[in-house]
Amino acid sequence: MQEKSPRPYHHGDLKRVVIETAQAMLQEEKGWQFTLREVARRAGVSHAAPYKHFPDKSALLAELATLGFDQLHREVDGTSGRHARASRTEFVAAAKAYIQFGTANPSLYRLMFSADVDKKAFRTLDEAAAGAFAVLTGILERGQDSGALKKQPVRAQAAATWALLHGFTLLAIDGQLLPDKVGAKPIDAVLTSLLEGLAS
Amino acid sequence: MQEKSPRPYHHGDLKRVVIETAQAMLQEEKGWQFTLREVARRAGVSHAAPYKHFPDKSALLAELATLGFDQLHREVDGTSGRHARASRTEFVAAAKAYIQFGTANPSLYRLMFSADVDKKAFRTLDEAAAGAFAVLTGILERGQDSGALKKQPVRAQAAATWALLHGFTLLAIDGQLLPDKVGAKPIDAVLTSLLEGLAS
DNA sequence: CCACGCATGTTGACACTGTCAACACATGTT
DNA sequence: AACATGTGTTGACAGTGTCAACATGCGTGG
Numbered sequence: 001m002q003e004k005s006p007r008p009y010h011h012g013d014l015k016r017v018v019i020e021t022a023q024a025m026l027q028e029e030k031g032w033q034f035t036l037r038e039v040a041r042r043a044g045v046s047h048a049a050p051y052k053h054f055p056d057k058s059a060l061l062a063e064l065a066t067l068g069f070d071q072l073h074r075e076v077d078g079t080s081g082r083h084a085r086a087s088r089t090e091f092v093a094a095a096k097a098y099i100q101f102g103t104a105n106p107s108l109y110r111l112m113f114s115a116d117v118d119k120k121a122f123r124t125l126d127e128a129a130a131g132a133f134a135v136l137t138g139i140l141e142r143g144q145d146s147g148a149l150k151k152q153p154v155r156a157q158a159a160a161t162w163a164l165l166h167g168f169t170l171l172a173i174d175g176q177l178l179p180d181k182v183g184a185k186p187i188d189a190v191l192t193s194l195l196e197g198l199a200s
Numbered sequence: 201m202q203e204k205s206p207r208p209y210h211h212g213d214l215k216r217v218v219i220e221t222a223q224a225m226l227q228e229e230k231g232w233q234f235t236l237r238e239v240a241r242r243a244g245v246s247h248a249a250p251y252k253h254f255p256d257k258s259a260l261l262a263e264l265a266t267l268g269f270d271q272l273h274r275e276v277d278g279t280s281g282r283h284a285r286a287s288r289t290e291f292v293a294a295a296k297a298y299i300q301f302g303t304a305n306p307s308l309y310r311l312m313f314s315a316d317v318d319k320k321a322f323r324t325l326d327e328a329a330a331g332a333f334a335v336l337t338g339i340l341e342r343g344q345d346s347g348a349l350k351k352q353p354v355r356a357q358a359a360a361t362w363a364l365l366h367g368f369t370l371l372a373i374d375g376q377l378l379p380d381k382v383g384a385k386p387i388d389a390v391l392t393s394l395l396e397g398l399a400s
Numbered sequence: 401c402c403a404c405g406c407a408t409g410t411t412g413a414c415a416c417t418g419t420c421a422a423c424a425c426a427t428g429t430t
Numbered sequence: 431a432a433c434a435t436g437t438g439t440t441g442a443c444a445g446t447g448t449c450a451a452c453a454t455g456c457g458t459g460g
Contacts, residue, residue: 009409009454031315035446046410048448053408057447113370115231115310152389156382160390163367164360170313171359182356189352190360197393209425209438235417246439248419253437257418 007044015053017043019067022060023108031107032061032116061111062122068108069128072101076135087139087148088195094139095165095191102169109169136161140198149198157198164194207244215253217243219267222260223308231307232261232316261311262322268308269328272301276335287339287348288395294339295365295391302369309369336361340398349398357398364394 011017021043025034036057037047054060079097083090102109111117112129119126137158143149149157168190171177177186211217221243225234236257237247254260279297283290302309311317312329319326337358343349349357368390371377377386 010407010456011409014408033315036448037446047446048411049409051448110315115233115314153381153383156386156389159368159371159377159382159386160364160393163371163390164364166367166370167363167365168359170366171363177359181353182359183353186356186359189356190363193360193397194393197396210427210436211438214437236419237417247417248440249438251419 011045011049014043014045014049018050018053018060019063022064023067026064026107026111032064032111032114036060058116058118059122062117062125064108065112065114065117066122066125066128068105068112069125069132071105072098072112073128073132073135075101076132080135080139087143087146088199091139091143091195092188092191094135095161095194096187098165099169099172099187103172106173109173113166133158133162143198147200150200160197161194164190211245211249214243214245214249218250218253218260219263222264223267226264226307226311232264232311232314236260258316258318259322262317262325264308265312265314265317266322266325266328268305268312269325269332271305272298272312273328273332273335275301276332280335280339287343287346288399291339291343291395292388292391294335295361295394296387298365299369299372299387303372306373309373313366333358333362343398347400350400360397361394364390 018039021039022032022034025039025042026032028034036050039060040047040050043049050060054063076094076097079093080090083093117125119129137154140149140154140157140161144151144154144157168177168187172187179186183189218239221239222232222234225239225242226232228234236250239260240247240250243249250260254263276294276297279293280290283293317325319329337354340349340354340357340361344351344354344357368377368387372387376382379386383389
């Protein structure tokens, strides 16, 4: 039987394949502490080929994080869009979507906030992060407009909301929210508590 | 003039010097992404000498993180000790000490929660982290006992408190709490809000 | 259709890393 | 004094990230 021809010299779509290979490796035990050479091996190209698509390894990691923020943005926006006229429900739905995103994608979520991706160095990443964050401020603004939430600097409310969601997401990822220790519905409880502090 | 003798073959206190050198390097731009060889060079020994005191690089990083948790524990405990009979004041003082620790030691704080130190792999580290966390649960327990805080699973309250403090500490470290955006006293505001949710 | 420019591959090299084994030196103990 | 142990050094290894030079192929214009 005739052996299959090797891949033509020009891959044609190598950037996407490198990204997808890296995303797959992110799910493995080492998370994003893979090597670029191993990504290239799995993508079936030479060790230097990714350098034609990414200036360096940190650029690939930034790309992964950017895609993560974009996905987080879509998931949080998607839930809040369905509840746009009910501030409290909108808020809770968005918050749960946030935590759900983190627990469904623990390595990606951690990468997004890791020291290995520098938002100051990658403009697209910084914008993606800001965009995801803006969903929160949008929900809080609508809550204030509707009278459901206190009139306060919305960035302060957003900071408090993000801080709690982020910390809780990390606890959820680390398996620290055991029902026998924190009660049956820790996420509901914490969101209720947060809303008590934010509500008019 | 007689030249100074080189260091004797036996350093005598190399482990401590390696740790202190690494702590100093933690304050530099690369944070904990230094190399062990560079630590050894600055400590004035060969590249393999640290391997007589640490099984590998991650053990050194775990040691730094452990010392960080111990210091955090002392600082949070110290403030709450001075307010042990006034739950609300005790809580606020401890919370501010927590955030202050993080903003005073940004790289160390980030290392403590980084993927580069694995609490499951280092028992002393895990215990130090648990000890620091236990200060929070102790404060909350005393608050519940005194009637100042709701009777709830204390671990749930601790989870919510830690989540908020951790997230806020990261925002403070990243310079995201600008007064013109979040108001003049964001930390006071967020702690007040948190206490509203926790208080009886 | 051909030539050129560009995109995007490969090869090979470099400096460096983490880590290990074997050895060297010094200390402590019997 | 001899031995065991602790703790240094030297040298090596396998691997990394990244770069330069070259190789291949695609797209475009004449």
